[in-house]
Amino acid sequence: MLSKYLPAKRLLEFIDQEAVYPRKKLISFSAISGITNGLLLGVINHGAGMVGEFSAAGYLQFYYLMLFAALLSLLIYTKRYTLEKAAVLVEEVLYKVRIRIADKIRHTELSFVEATGHSEIYNSLAQDTVQISQSATVVFASIQAAIMLIFTMVYVAWLTLTGFMLTVTAIGLGAWVFMLKRERIMNDLQSATEQEIHFFDALNDTLSGFKEIKLNRIKSHDLFEHQDQIATDVKTLKSRAGINSVFVMMFSEIFFYILIATILFIWPFFNGTDPGTIIKLTASILFIMGPLNLLFGSFPLFIKADVAVNNLRELEQKVDTASQGFQLGEPPEHKPFTFERIHFQDVRFQYVDKEGAAQFKVGPVNLDLRFGETVFIVGGNGSGKSTLLKLLTGLYYPVSGEITINGELLDQDLYADYRELFAIVFTDFHLFDRLYGIQDIDSSKVNALIKEMGLAGKTRFKNGAFTNTALSTGQRKRLAYINTVLEDKQIYIFDELAADQDPGFRKRFYEVLLPGLKEQGKTIIAVTHDDKYFATADRVLKMDEGQLSENGVKGN
Numbered sequence: 001m002l003s004k005y006l007p008a009k010r011l012l013e014f015i016d017q018e019a020v021y022p023r024k025k026l027i028s029f030s031a032i033s034g035i036t037n038g039l040l041l042g043v044i045n046h047g048a049g050m051v052g053e054f055s056a057a058g059y060l061q062f063y064y065l066m067l068f069a070a071l072l073s074l075l076i077y078t079k080r081y082t083l084e085k086a087a088v089l090v091e092e093v094l095y096k097v098r099i100r101i102a103d104k105i106r107h108t109e110l111s112f113v114e115a116t117g118h119s120e121i122y123n124s125l126a127q128d129t130v131q132i133s134q135s136a137t138v139v140f141a142s143i144q145a146a147i148m149l150i151f152t153m154v155y156v157a158w159l160t161l162t163g164f165m166l167t168v169t170a171i172g173l174g175a176w177v178f179m180l181k182r183e184r185i186m187n188d189l190q191s192a193t194e195q196e197i198h199f200f201d202a203l204n205d206t207l208s209g210f211k212e213i214k215l216n217r218i219k220s221h222d223l224f225e226h227q228d229q230i231a232t233d234v235k236t237l238k239s240r241a242g243i244n245s246v247f248v249m250m251f252s253e254i255f256f257y258i259l260i261a262t263i264l265f266i267w268p269f270f271n272g273t274d275p276g277t278i279i280k281l282t283a284s285i286l287f288i289m290g291p292l293n294l295l296f297g298s299f300p301l302f303i304k305a306d307v308a309v310n311n312l313r314e315l316e317q318k319v320d321t322a323s324q325g326f327q328l329g330e331p332p333e334h335k336p337f338t339f340e341r342i343h344f345q346d347v348r349f350q351y352v353d354k355e356g357a358a359q360f361k362v363g364p365v366n367l368d369l370r371f372g373e374t375v376f377i378v379g380g381n382g383s384g385k386s387t388l389l390k391l392l393t394g395l396y397y398p399v400s401g402e403i404t405i406n407g408e409l410l411d412q413d414l415y416a417d418y419r420e421l422f423a424i425v426f427t428d429f430h431l432f433d434r435l436y437g438i439q440d441i442d443s444s445k446v447n448a449l450i451k452e453m454g455l456a457g458k459t460r461f462k463n464g465a466f467t468n469t470a471l472s473t474g475q476r477k478r479l480a481y482i483n484t485v486l487e488d489k490q491i492y493i494f495d496e497l498a499a500d501q502d503p504g505f506r507k508r509f510y511e512v513l514l515p516g517l518k519e520q521g522k523t524i525i526a527v528t529h530d531d532k533y534f535a536t537a538d539r540v541l542k543m544d545e546g547q548l549s550e551n552g553v554k555g556n
């Protein structure tokens with residue numbers, strides 16, 4: 001029950017669940033360092049009380065000095081060990097979690113990536129991990145401080161029970177104020193994180209829409225005002241959390257000054273306590289004030305770390321839910337299928353919005369795709385061509401109907417292998433500057449292709465990467481084409497690849513490049529509006545409001 005109120009609870013649980021390191025050793029060293037620190041106080045206090053006796057019995061002075069030196073050495077060794085190892089441990093944990101989430105993201109589904117804001121992912125994997133990293137060493141230093149505190153309190157109890165009760169009351173009051181404020185600080189920080197994601201969204205709009213806002217000052221101003229509003233909200237929330245944190249810190253400090261005043265000026269008035277005990281008690285309290293300030297002062301950091309852990313966990317949970325447990329598996333060593341035929345039988349698909357309400361629908365689609373064909377797909381904007389391609393390539397799953405590959409039903413186990421059949425240039429393709437996934441690249445072959453595609457002098461392939469990808473839209477598409485054909489897949493899909501090309505290249509694309517691929521035994525699907533070249537295809541399919549037809553015959 002009480003653990004609910006433990007500062008940095010989530011962070012400690014997080015480290016505990018993720019750590020690969022021998023935590024027991026770390027915790028025991030941490031405890032030894034705290035105990036040693038407490039014992040050092042005892043030696044100092046007792047040594048101080050015996051200064052008068054040292055001249056009479058010199059060996060006592062030596063004895064205390066030796067004890068002091070031994071404890072100090074042990075303290076230095078254990079404290080250094082704990083803090084150093086804690087720093088390494090936290091980085092190991094963060095590495096593990098970060099890379100695990102990154103790995104899970106690549107295993108998730110396209111629909112999840114399309115629906116999730118990139119800012120949320122960046123924010124968690126970048127900002128939150130930094131926050132955890134910053135807080136973790138302080139957490140371990142605080143654990144040491146807490147253990148030292150416990151031991152000092154045992155010493156104080158042995159010294160005087162009333163003094164002990166007074167000190168515990170002061171600590172208890174500090175902790176009570178913390179608990180009162182904890183929830184509010186935590187909520188404010190959590191809300192601030194959500195706002196920060198919107199801030200990154202707006203920043204992304206500024207960068208991605210830079211051309212548009214540069215041309216339109218009102219638009220630019222409006223976007224900036226929106227961003228400013230978000231930043232103001234973040235500032236307000238974080239400031240309020242900061243003020244509440246200062247409140248907690250100040251209170252704990254004030255309680256201690258009140259405690260010292262009580263011990264020094266009020267307590268002796270009621271009770272003729274031994275001045276020696278009062279001095280030792282005051283020294284003990286001053287001794288624990290540093291660690292206590294560290295503890296109370298670190299509370300805001302612990303809360304921030306807990307919020308960060310929460311965000312990371314939530315992101316991972318979302319990714320887990322979205323990936324539905326399907327694994328990509330290891331990359332295949334051989335071609336998983338030799339493509340002969342893909343058949344769609346009454347395949348339907350539909351988008352749903354965040355509330356689960358049905359949006360655009362595709363199907364029922366009946367389609368037969370055979371080895372070696374060149375198929376063109378035509379259709380108006382928003383008719384569902386790209387959606388159909390995502391269904392065909394296994395990026396979306398049908399909500400009903402069947403897909404078979406070479407007569408075999410395409411079930412979840414086959415999807416990862418099935419996707420390997422395709423290489424595709426989408427209309428919103430991403431141009432990689434390295435040829436990831438292509439082994440033993442022959443640079444001269446790549447450079448010959450670059451020349452063939454009219455990109456000589458614009459970019460070159462060197463040291464496994466293209467020297468330049470800052471090209472015109474049409475040129476970038478040609479480079480994407482090169483990337484795709486080098487993948488040497490069985491089915492090539494080009495979504496409006498020719499749309500941004502000049503008439504000369506367009507003619508070459510339809511009359512030379514596509515027939516060349518066909519000759520190599522490739523199957524080709526191209527989304528196109530170039531009716532002039534329809535004759536170069538074996539078949540022309542048409543999409544219209546999610547319905548597929550061939551030569552005007554629906555459901556072919």
Ligand SMILES: Nc1ncnc2c1ncn2[C@@H]1O[C@H](COP(=O)(O)OP(=O)(O)OP(=O)(O)O)[C@@H](O)[C@H]1O
Pocket residue numbers: 114351352359360379380381382383384385386387388427543
């Ligand atoms: N991720 C998505 N979530 C919800 N609806 C979507 C999504 N992607 C596309 N749509 C909707 O599905 C419909 C078909 O889109 P699609 O991109 O398949 O059309 P298209 O024929 O390729 O269009 P264009 O020729 O303009 O590229 C559109 O009405 C679009 O609004």
